[in-house]
Amino acid sequence: MRIRDFDIKPETFLKGLILTNGIEFSPAALLFANTHNAKRQNMVYNMPNNTEAFRPQELFLNSIEDDYTVVTSCVASSTKRQSVLLDVYDNELSAFYNGQKFEHIKINYVSEPAYYSKLCRDGSQVKEYVSACGYDELNIIPWSGCAASKNCLFCGVNSFLDSNQTTAFSVSNHYKEYKGYKLENYIANLKESVSIALLDSCYQHHAHIIIVSGNLKDNMLNEQTRICGRIANSIRELVERQSAEGIVLVITPPLDTDILYQIKEDGIAKTVFNLEVGTKQAFAKYCPGKNRIGYHYFIDRLLKSVDVFGKGNSWTNFVYGLEPNMDLLKVCNELAQCGIVPSANILHLDKGNRLDCQPPELPDTFQFFVELDKINRRFEHAPYYCSLALRTSLTNEVHDGRIKEY
Numbered sequence: 001m002r003i004r005d006f007d008i009k010p011e012t013f014l015k016g017l018i019l020t021n022g023i024e025f026s027p028a029a030l031l032f033a034n035t036h037n038a039k040r041q042n043m044v045y046n047m048p049n050n051t052e053a054f055r056p057q058e059l060f061l062n063s064i065e066d067d068y069t070v071v072t073s074c075v076a077s078s079t080k081r082q083s084v085l086l087d088v089y090d091n092e093l094s095a096f097y098n099g100q101k102f103e104h105i106k107i108n109y110v111s112e113p114a115y116y117s118k119l120c121r122d123g124s125q126v127k128e129y130v131s132a133c134g135y136d137e138l139n140i141i142p143w144s145g146c147a148a149s150k151n152c153l154f155c156g157v158n159s160f161l162d163s164n165q166t167t168a169f170s171v172s173n174h175y176k177e178y179k180g181y182k183l184e185n186y187i188a189n190l191k192e193s194v195s196i197a198l199l200d201s202c203y204q205h206h207a208h209i210i211i212v213s214g215n216l217k218d219n220m221l222n223e224q225t226r227i228c229g230r231i232a233n234s235i236r237e238l239v240e241r242q243s244a245e246g247i248v249l250v251i252t253p254p255l256d257t258d259i260l261y262q263i264k265e266d267g268i269a270k271t272v273f274n275l276e277v278g279t280k281q282a283f284a285k286y287c288p289g290k291n292r293i294g295y296h297y298f299i300d301r302l303l304k305s306v307d308v309f310g311k312g313n314s315w316t317n318f319v320y321g322l323e324p325n326m327d328l329l330k331v332c333n334e335l336a337q338c339g340i341v342p343s344a345n346i347l348h349l350d351k352g353n354r355l356d357c358q359p360p361e362l363p364d365t366f367q368f369f370v371e372l373d374k375i376n377r378r379f380e381h382a383p384y385y386c387s388l389a390l391r392t393s394l395t396n397e398v399h400d401g402r403i404k405e406y
Helices: 010-021 027-035 183-197 218-239 259-266 280-286 288-293 295-309 325-337 362-378 395-399
Strands: 006-008 023-025 058-063 069-073 084-089 092-097 105-109 130-133 137-140 169-171 178-180 208-212 247-250 268-272 314-320 340-346 403-405
Touching (some): 006 362, 010 058, 010 069, 010 084, 010 092, 010 105, 010 362, 023 027, 092 105, 130 183, 137 183, 137 218, 208 218, 218 268, 218 288, 259 268, 259 295, 268 295, 280 295, 295 314, 295 340, 314 325, 325 340, 325 362, 340 362
Parallel strands (some): 247 268, 268 314, 314 340
Antiparallel strands (some): 006 403, 058 069, 084 092, 130 137, 169 178
16 A cells, blocks of 8 residues: 555554554454453553443554554554544454455454462452563553653553452552552462463563553652552563563653662663653643653653663654654654663544544655664664564564555
8 A cells, every 4th residue: 555655565554553553443343342242441541532331452564565553552542533444344353444444454352361360378369460562562560540740641551540459559539648568469470470461472482571551659760660660570480581672661760760670670671761852842731740850850760771771672652643743753862872662552533532632644654664664773772672572662573574654
C-alpha cells in the first residue's frame, strides 16, 4: 500500500490506521472474541472511552505474503474520523475501512494467557502481580494509580483505579497517600507469580520483563526506586534465561542519582525515564505534575543513566501526536546523540484524558516513524522490544522494513 512517499506492508498499514483512527467491533466480532479466548481490556492502560462489553485488548495482524506478524492495541475510535470495523467474514476475522475489506492479512485476537486463571499458594491471583502486554511483555505493576501532584493530560490511569486492588502499595482514592502490606509478602507472591507466568506459551521464545507503574508522591521518588530495585533483585534469577534485554524499569527517576548505581547492582539492565513530550513548552502544558519536578530534572537523569548503565540502556518515550513532527524529531536527535534511545507511542484517547486534540494523522505518523528510525540508526540504537510487544508504536515495523520510502 502507498501513502504520501511510502510503500507500506498491509499489516503495518492496518496497524497504523487502527492506532490513528481507532477500531470498532461488530456483534459477531465480539462473539468471536468470547469463543476464542481473547484477552480482554485490562482497564489499566489504554482504557477506551466507549468500551463495549467484553472489548478485546489486542490483535495479531499477520501478512499472508511473508508471515510477518505485528500486534496492535484495539484503541478507541477517534470521534472525528472513520474507524476500522472488525467483523467476521467466512468464519474469520476481517477488517473493513470505508466499506472495503483489507486483503492479504490474517487477523486473530491475542489470547488471554493461561496464567491469568491461576492462583498463588495463598489464594491470590497470579494476574494481580504480573500481566501480559501485547503478546510477550511480562509487566510487573507494583502499585496501582499515580500520586503525582498533577496527572499528565493524556493519562486516564486514576479514572479507573480499583481501590480494592491488592498489590505492594495501593494509592488511596484521593491519591495523596499510599497504603500497603508487607513488601516481603508481596515479593513472595510476585516470585511465585513470575515462575508460573514464564511457563506460558507467550513467553516460549522470549519475554520482555518490565517493572512499570504510576508514581508515588513526589517526595517519595527515592523510595519508589529502591522498592523497584528490591523487586528486580528478587526475580533476577527467575527471569534471566528468558529475558530478552534484562529487567527494564519504567519510572520517574529518583531525586538521588546515586540510587541508580544501586538498582544496577539489583539487576536493572535498562532505565526508562519518559519525557512524554519533547519541548519545554509542551512538557509544561501536557505534563504539569512532571513539570513541577522539572524538565531538566528528567534530562539530567537520562544523561546520568547513560553514565551508569551505558549507551543505549537509557530510554525515554514520547506520546506522538502532541507536538509538531520537526519539534519532536529535533529533541530525539539531540537525545540519541547523547546515548539515550528515544521512541514513541501513538496518542490514543483514554477515558479520563483532558486533551483538546485528536490523534495524529496517518501520513504524518508514517513520516515521523521513518525519520525516527533514521535517527536511531545514525547512532546505532535498536528499537525497544519487538513487533509483538510494542502495540501502540511503529518503531519495530519501520526498522524491519515494513515501511519504506520510494
